[in-house]
Amino acid sequence: MTHYYTNSLKGIILLTNNLPAVLAGHKTNDLYKFIWIQEGKATLVVDHVEKTLGKDEFISLSPLHDIKIKKAEGKYIGLLFNSEFYSIYKHDEEVSCNGLLFNGTSRIVNMQLPEITIRQLYEVIDKMRDEFLLNxxxxxxxxxxxxxxxxxxxxRLAREHFSDSQKKESGFDIIRQYSILVDKHFKEKKRVADYAEMLHRSPKTLSNIFASYQLPSPLRIIHERIITEAKRLxxxxxxxxxxxxxILGFEHVCTFSRFFKHIMGxxxxxxxxxxxK
Known part of the structure; x- marks a missing residue:
């Protein structure tokens, strides 16, 4: 069953257990997506890459990600919404998910849900179903x-996944802000120094922060964003x-070709x- 709500500002929110029908029947390239496997497993194809999720795993996808459901064995929930319904940019101070749960690269957030979070999410989903029916x-x-x-x-779960209690929140927020800036400026700014200046940090400081969280280097984040957009185009x-x-900000096609081959092989x-094919 699919529950659907839209408002006068073209805001949309969908709750479904039949994603193929939703993907076929709606324009979904402007929708943020949460997919939660509740029982069994499902095989998804995200940006032409196959990914299998098991029980109580979830992923979050931005509107940029192309997704197809290849196979689903069991139960899952898809929660989809657009910026007109809830803008993660406008409400970033409230939820702090931009650049963490949602970004433009193929580095998709994929996590196993602990028991306490499962109970909390079930509670939210049950209340959502009730609201859809009230009308x-x-x-x-x-x-x-x-x-x-x-x-x-x-x-909260993503923050726990990528960090630990000994590390300062400020470091994590710098990583998140860096990802947001890369998403916004990767076509014209391709040096870590450009983003370090905007964040009032040195390139070395950024590298140290990323290394402390065992994340790819800041330069790798830029390259991944460029190559992800290149593959989509x-x-x-x-x-x-x-x-x-x-489009991607390369002055010469040969420079772009060398960059692509260096990253993709x-x-x-x-x-x-x-x-x-």
């Missing part, structure tokens, strides 16, 4: 509050390699031909 003038606001609680619970748009190089034409 009164306060339905939208109640759904927004419940979605906010759902996001906060997932954000190569596979989802008719643009030429030269046009894509320009194969040239652009081979990658496009192999994945287009």
């Amino acid at each position: 009164d003038s306060l339905e939208g606001e109640m759904l927004r509050l419940l979605l906010k609680r759902f996001i906060i619970l997932c954000t 190569l596979l989802k748009s008719p643009a030429s390699v030269k046009e894509i190089a320009t 194969e040239n652009i034409s081979d990658y496009r031909r192999r994945n287009s």
Whole structure:
């Protein structure tokens, strides 16, 4: 069953156990997505990469991620919403999930839910179902509050997943802000020094912070964002390699080609031909 709510500002929130039907019947490239496997397992294809999730695993996807359900054995829940319903940018101080749960790279947040979080999320989902059925003038606001609680619970879990109690919150927030800035500026800014300046830190300090959380280097984060966008454009748009190089901020197509082969280990034409099949 799929529960659906939309408001006069084109805000949308969906709760479903039938994602293929939702993906086929709705324009979903503007939707943020949570997928929670409750029983059994499911095989997803995210940005042309196959991923299998087991019981009580969940992933969060931004509107940029292309997703298909290849196989589902058991039960799962999909919670989808757009920025018109709840803007994670506008409410970043409330939920602090931007750049953590949602980013533009293929580094997808995939976590196992502990028992306490499972109980809390079930409680939120049950209350959401009740609100979808009420259909009164306060339905939208109640759904927004419940979605906010759902996001906060997932954000807390993600923070615990990537850090520990001995590390300062400020370091984690710098990593999150760095990811947000890379998402926004990767086409024109490709040096760690550019982002370090915006964050009022030195490149070395940023590298040390990322290393302390056992994360890829700040430069690798930039490269991953560029290459993820390159793959999306190569596979989802008719643009030429030269046009894509320009879109991504490369002055010369040969520079883009060398960068792509260095990161991916194969040239652009081979990658496009192999994945287009």
